[in-house]
């Protein structure tokens with residue numbers, strides 16, 4: 163093997179030499195493009211400064227400026243492409259590849275291919291490196307030696323896989339090298355997982371596992387449901403899947419056509435480096451709260467976290483109502499209501515301008531009623547909008563010839579005149595009268611711009627009142643609370659999806675057909691009603707839903723198969739498929755074994771064989787002692803690990819602990835609006851830690867009082883599963899029965915602490 167290693171290192175050196183020569187060439191081209199952009203920009207600035215007094219000169223300058231603006235944009239684009247190439251080559255220079263496969267097609271010679279994060283050709287067009295997403299590369303992830311199949315655009319192909327080799331190359335030097343018959347051998351994975359956590363998530367392309375590869379390369383399903391245990395690589399799989407899809411459909415798909423719903427802002431930031439590290443642009447990211455808030459302007463939307471925190475205090479009746487509002491049945495009721503809503507019950511509203519009514523609600527209703535009753539509501543609504551716009555056009559035309567506007571025209575300053583003229587110039591008009599009529603229209607249009615806007619945005623229809631009226635009829639028990647909230651400009655999370663669904667159905671708006679893929683991470687936190695609404699909004703998108711029902715913080719967990727059939731039916735999927743991920747990569751074997759024991763069906767979880775210390779329960783007698791224990795453990799862990807989190811059940815607890823600790827230790831309290839993870843010790847409630855991981859996790863109080871029964875199991879499991887290397891649980895008094903019923907060998911116990 164030593165000889166082989168030398169040969170491989172020689173090849174690495176040769177490839178790096180080629181990369182360096184391409185780097186030099188690209189740097190030159192980049193510099194040239196950059197200089198050109200600067201010179202065009204300079205020209206542009208100068209032209210924009212001169213010749214702006216005389217009208218004719220100004221027109222000429224305008225045209226020139228437009229041309230130069232386009233030139234600048236084009237140059238910037240070229241510069242951007244070259245910059246991306248430089249980044250890719252820079253990454254390849256450090257780690258040109260991570261895998262090698264030797265294959266033999268029937269009747270052909272043996273071929274050796276090297277696989278890396280991007281492809282590289284020499285000037286003879288020989289492939290020195292194959293992109294990990296190329297069809298042939300799937301053999302590396304999927305196949306064991308022997309006859310293997312792989313998908314290509316031309317159909318399924320077969321080849322003989324003769325050798326599979328893995329490399330760990332750092333800064334151009336082979337650190338490790340293995341021949342393997344496994345998918346991706348454990349040794350390399352082990353060394354990757356041993357590393358300490360980072361501020362940002364890393365790509366996993368060198369060590370993708372077979373089950374993950376099936377998720378990443380799935381192009382057939384319109385609903386792909388991934389259920390994976392904590393730390394099994396669901397989030398990693400989504401991100402590599404996005405990179406794969408962008409490569410696979412590069413002629414038709416771009417990153418702007420992909421939306422990812424992520425659990426919180428910290429998470430959005432945490433994953434933001436993965437796609438750029440693979441040479442791709444990030445997809446759009448949004449949290450459910452941001453999404454609803456943008457669509458419900460003027461209202462304070464209850465966040466998922468507020469929803470969680472208040473759900474403990476709901477009465478039985480309120481809980482029942484809440485779960486009904488989350489159900490597909492409720493969305494069905496909304497749909498039926500919208501389909502049969504009589505014109506007399508539509509909540510139109512007056513359209514006014516500076517106190518003057520432009521269209522009264524009665525007039526609007528009258529127009530609406532004048533359309534044939536057999537038209538669908540949405541068509542009638544659109545027809546109404548058109549009719550109102552036409553009426554507005556006539557109103558504006560009339561206003562343009564009014565005395566008021568004629569007077570204004572006479573008193574226009576030079577500046578106002580040119581501004582109204584805009585792109586036109588004097589020569590565009592055949593007469594002075596025509597020019598004046600044009601300018602008069604411009605003034606009138608400006609005056610009525612808000613009304614055009616109001617019509618465009620359906621402001622002649624009061625969606626909030628309409629939903630109230632719907633509740634009054636179909637769910638009267640809920641009306642009072644809704645109205646009260648509305649008075650304070652608030653809306654509960656449960657009301658968002660049905661209200662928006664009703665509005666969209668009635669007004670035929672709110673849909674975005676340009677999105678081709680919708681990803682939802684932590685899907686167990688979404689109600690079916692919310693899913694129905696998202697499917698309605700992104701009607702043309704294929705769905706990838708990822709979750710772990712054991713991490714449902716406040717709801718019942720569901721079996722994956724039941725969940726798939728429920729979702730397929732509700733979302734009317736034609737080709738749905740379910741993928742399960744049972745192996746947990748995040749935590750040491752000891753932590754995973756502890757976590758899995760917490761779950762009734764945890765036996766199916768496989769831990770990755772990475773040794774570490776057992777989780778520790780630190781039992782103390784009272785609150786004061788718990789602070790001392792926390793202080794000691796946090797201090798110790800912060801010395802040993804780069805990321806340490808003190809995770810609590812809720813924000814109130816996080817704040818209390820922060821108050822107690824921040825003068826003694828460098829701790830940071832994380833809140834909902836935070837976007838970055840601090841170095842050192844973070845204090846945060848579990849719902850903000852969703853999707854994240856830390857080297858060391860300290861749990862504040864796992865006592866029987868705090869976690870009395872199985873209803874709190876999801877929270878405890880989710881907290882513990884954030885830990886990679888160390889898990890310490892402080893308990894004031896007797897620990898939770900969820901813990902004491904476990905095999906005592908799964909954790910260590912520390913009764914008292916010596917205080918220095």
Ligand SMILES: Nc1ncnc2c1ncn2[C@@H]1O[C@H](COP(=O)(O)OP(=O)(O)OP(=O)(O)O)[C@@H](O)[C@H]1O
Nearest residue numbers: 366369370371392393394395396397398747748853
């Ligand atoms: N194939 C792999 N190779 C290397 N690391 C991996 C692999 N799969 C997962 N990991 C690592 O395991 C950790 C957990 O992955 P990830 O966050 O994607 O899991 P998850 O299923 O989304 O977790 P959770 O649901 O608990 O938030 C990450 O550090 C990730 O880099």
